Amino acid sequence: MPADPQRSVTDKPHRGAGTSAVEVRRSPRRSRTVSAYREGDRTVVLIPARMSEAEERRWVGVMLDKLAAQESRSVLGDRELTERSLRLSEQYFDGRARPSSVRWVTNQNTRWGSCTPSEGSIRLSHRLQGMPEYVVDYVLLHELAHLLVPGHGPGFWRLLEAYPRTERARGYLEGVVAADRLPHLPGDREE
Numbered sequence: 001m002p003a004d005p006q007r008s009v010t011d012k013p014h015r016g017a018g019t020s021a022v023e024v025r026r027s028p029r030r031s032r033t034v035s036a037y038r039e040g041d042r043t044v045v046l047i048p049a050r051m052s053e054a055e056e057r058r059w060v061g062v063m064l065d066k067l068a069a070q071e072s073r074s075v076l077g078d079r080e081l082t083e084r085s086l087r088l089s090e091q092y093f094d095g096r097a098r099p100s101s102v103r104w105v106t107n108q109n110t111r112w113g114s115c116t117p118s119e120g121s122i123r124l125s126h127r128l129q130g131m132p133e134y135v136v137d138y139v140l141l142h143e144l145a146h147l148l149v150p151g152h153g154p155g156f157w158r159l160l161e162a163y164p165r166t167e168r169a170r171g172y173l174e175g176v177v178a179a180d181r182l183p184h185l186p187g188d189r190e191e
């Protein structure tokens with residue numbers, strides 16, 4: 001028996017849809033409400049102290065599903081991604097870059113984005129999902145710029161200068177790469 005019955009289930013790991021551990025915290029001050037949030041790579045579920053173990057299991061499942069649903073909604077779908085690209089092109093490139101399709105791909109682990117100018121198609125690595133919007137926008141603009149200018153010459157970077165957060169986004173991505181020890185820097189067509 002644990003010494004503190006209030007926290008008796010705390011270190012019993014649950015496994016949710018994701019891979020992170022779940023910590024259940026019982027609060028004597030809660031009577032009915034259940035809530036949950038992510039804390040680092042764990043998920044914390046707050047439940048009333050008097051809840052039974054069966055109820056606890058049920059609620060942990062409910063809350064994990066709810067969090068997962070919220071998080072998946074925050075990821076843009078392919079159509080929204082295309083709309084966003086068109087808006088970015090309008091805003092920064094006078095609408096000159098006109099992608100025919102923009103979509104997420106999961107087979108791109110060493111490049112953040114890629115494009116095929118002859119088709120006007122752009123692909124973004126799913127690894128960008130969950131990163132700040134300004135970073136995703138930068139990668140979109142980078143690929144949009146390649147629809148206009150191949151390679152990374154001065155003309156290319158001049159286009160990117162229109163976006164005020166280019167340097168910040170590049171720094172962010174370089175930090176991610178360094179952290180992952182990936183061999184490639186943010187890339188695109190054919191480095």
Ligand SMILES: [Zn+2]
Nearest residue numbers: 142187188189
């Ligand atoms: Zn590039």
